[in-house]
Amino acid sequence: xxxxxxxxxxxxxxRTREGVARAVNGVEYSVDAGETLAVLGESGSGKSxxxxxxxxxxxxxxGFVTQGKIIFQGRDLLTLGGEERRKVRGxxxxxxxxDALSSLNPVLNVGEQLGEMFTVHRGMSRKEAxxxxxxxxxxxxxxxxxxxxxxxxxxxxxxxxxxxxIAMAMALEPELIIADEPTTALDVTVQAxxxxxxxxxxxxxxxxxxxxxxxxxxxxxxxxKIAVMYAGRIVETSPVHDIYRAPAHPYTKGLLDSIxxxxxxxxxxxxxxxxxxxxxxxxxxxxxxxxxxxARDVCRTDDPPLYRVSQHRASxxxxxxxxxxxxxxxxxxx
Ligand code: SF4
Ligand code: MG
Numbered sequence: 001x002x003x004x005x006x007x008x009x010x011x012x013x014x015r016t017r018e019g020v021a022r023a024v025n026g027v028e029y030s031v032d033a034g035e036t037l038a039v040l041g042e043s044g045s046g047k048s049x050x051x052x053x054x055x056x057x058x059x060x061x062x063g064f065v066t067q068g069k070i071i072f073q074g075r076d077l078l079t080l081g082g083e084e085r086r087k088v089r090g091x092x093x094x095x096x097x098x099d100a101l102s103s104l105n106p107v108l109n110v111g112e113q114l115g116e117m118f119t120v121h122r123g124m125s126r127k128e129a130x131x132x133x134x135x136x137x138x139x140x141x142x143x144x145x146x147x148x149x150x151x152x153x154x155x156x157x158x159x160x161x162x163x164x165x166i167a168m169a170m171a172l173e174p175e176l177i178i179a180d181e182p183t184t185a186l187d188v189t190v191q192a193x194x195x196x197x198x199x200x201x202x203x204x205x206x207x208x209x210x211x212x213x214x215x216x217x218x219x220x221x222x223x224x225k226i227a228v229m230y231a232g233r234i235v236e237t238s239p240v241h242d243i244y245r246a247p248a249h250p251y252t253k254g255l256l257d258s259i260x261x262x263x264x265x266x267x268x269x270x271x272x273x274x275x276x277x278x279x280x281x282x283x284x285x286x287x288x289x290x291x292x293x294x295a296r297d298v299c300r301t302d303d304p305p306l307y308r309v310s311q312h313r314a315s316x317x318x319x320x321x322x323x324x325x326x327x328x329x330x331x332x333x334x
Contacts, residue, residue, distance in 0.1 A: 002074065003030040004208040005054070005176055010068035012049050012232075014279075015061065021279040023049045023063070025232040031208040033175065036199070038211045038219035038240070040255065041229035044276045047212045050229075051178045054210075055095050056085045073175065090121055094169035096198075098181040100161040104153040110137070110164050111149030117171040136167040140197060159190035163197065170201060176208040183218060195222055217259045220244060225312070228252050231277050231287035234306065238313045248315035248324050250294045286318070294319055 012024035024046040031037045039047045052058045053065050056077065070077040073092070077085060097103045105113055114133035118124040124132065130149070137145035140163040153161055162182060169177055179198060183191035199222040202209045213219055219226065219240070226243050228236040228251065236249040247253040254272035274291040277283055283290055289299040298318055306314045309324070317323055 002071070004033045004035075004073065005210075006030045006069070006071040007050070007054065008069040008071065010050060010053060010070065011066045012046070012053055012058065012063055013066050014063050016280070019280045022282060023232050023279055024053065025282075026068075027229070027232070027234055029227045029234065029237070031176065031210060033208055034203070034206040035225070036202060036209040036211060036223045038213060038223035038226045039229060040213060040216060040219070040226055040252075042214055042276050044279065045229040046232035047229050048180055049232075051095065051180055051210065051212055055093065055178060056089055057095075091172045092174050093176040093178065094172070094174045096162075096165050096169050096177065096179040096182045098184050100158075100165040101153055103165060104161070104168070106153055109150050109152050110156075114149070114164075114167060114171060117168065121172055132171075136171060137164070139170070140164070140167045140201075142167075157190075158186050159194055162186065162194050166194075166198060166201070170205070173205060174207065176210070177202070178210045178212065180212040181214070182211070184213070184215070191218060198222070215259075216244075216255050228255070231282050232279065233287070233316065234314075235288070235316045236314065237306075238309075242310075242313060246324050246326075248309045248313060248320045249317045250292050250319075250323055251288050253323060253326065254291075286316070294323065 007027055007029050010024055010027045014021040014023055027046065027050050029037060041047050049063065054070055058065065065078060072088065077088065080088070111130060111133045114136055115126065115129035118129035118132050119126060133149055134145050137149055142148055142160055142163050153164065156164060182198065183194050186194060195218060198209070211219055211223060223240045225237065225239050227234050228249065230251050236243070236247065236252045238248065243252060244256065247256055257270040258272065272291055277287055285301045286292070286299045286304050289295040292299065302318065304316045304318045306316045307320055309315050309320055
C-alpha cells in the first residue's frame with residue numbers, strides 16, 4: 001500500500017482584484033502512518049494554504065485548487081463530493097490551529113464540546129460522551145479533568161487550551177493530524193511540553209502528523225523529515241537530521257542560521273535579508289534570487305527543478321552542491 005497521504009503537483013490560486021496570487025505552485029509531499037513531516041517556511045510560503053486544501057477548508061472563493069491530486073488512504077480527495085469530504089474531515093483527519101481560543105466555541109464548556117464529538121459522530125449517550133471527554137482530558141494531561149470539563153475555553157491558560165484542542169483533534173482517533181503552528185503563541189517551556197505531548201500521541205496512535213511551522217528550532221526532536229517551502233513551492237526535502245547537518249538550499253541555510261543558539265548569546269542573530277515575494281508577482285527564475293547570497297545570473301532566468309541530492313533528499317537550487325559544501329560535515333545519506 002502507498003503512503004497515508006500523497007500530495008501531487010498541487011496548485012492553488014487566489015483570484016483577487018489585483019490579479020491571480022499563485023499561493024501553491026506544484027507542491028508534492030507524502031506522509032506515512034506513524035510518520036511526522038515538518039513543513040517549514042515563512043508566512044506566505046503556502047504551507048497553511050496547502051494544509052487547508054488537504055483538509056478541504058480552503059477559503060473558496062477566492063481560493064481554488066487548479067491542479068493536482070490529494071491522495072488519502074488511496075482516494076483522491078479532490079474527486080469526492082461535499083458530504084464524503086466532510087466525513088473524512090470529521091473522522092479520518094483533524095487539524096490543530098495556532099489560536100485555540102478562536103477555534104473553540106466560546107459559549108460551550110469544554111466537556112460539552114468534547115462530548116459533542118462522541119454524541120454526533122459515535123452516537124453515544126450524553127453520559128457516555130461525558131465519561132469519554134474526561135478520559136481524553138486526562139490523556140492530554142489536564143489536571144483535575146473531572147472538574148475542568150465544566151470550564152469554558154477562556155478559563156484555561158494558553159498551554160492548557162492547546163491541550164484541549166489536541167484532545168478535540170484526537171477524539172475520533174484520526175489517521176492524520178495537521179498542526180498549523182500549534183505552539184507559536186506559547187512560552188518556550190510550554191511549547192516544548194505541548195510538542196512532546198503531540199509527539200507522544202502520534203507514536204501511541206501511529207498517526208501521520210504534519211507539523212507546520214516557521215521555526216526550525218522546534219521540530220528537530222519530533223520530525224522524521226522536513227519539507228521547506230518558499231513562494232508556494234517545496235525548495236528542499238530531507239530526513240530531519242541531514243538538514244541540520246548540511247542544508248542543500250540557501251534558503252534552508254538562512255533559516256538554520258536564524259535559530260537562536262545558547263552558545264551565541266549576546267551575538268546579533270542572523271536574519272535572511274529582504275521579504276518573501278508578493279505572490280501576485282513571483283520573481284523570475286529562482287523565486288528566492290532577490291534574497292539569495294549565492295545568486296548568479298542563471299538564477300534570474302532559469303527556474304531550478306527539484307534536483308535529487310541523494311536517495312531521500314532533493315533541493316531546488318542550481319548550486320545545491322556548493323551549498324552542501326559550505327558545511328564541514330558532509331551528508332552521508334546516500
Ligand atoms: Fe540561490 Fe540561485 Fe540556488 Fe536560487 S538557484 S537558491 S538564487 S543559488
Ligand atoms: Mg500560516
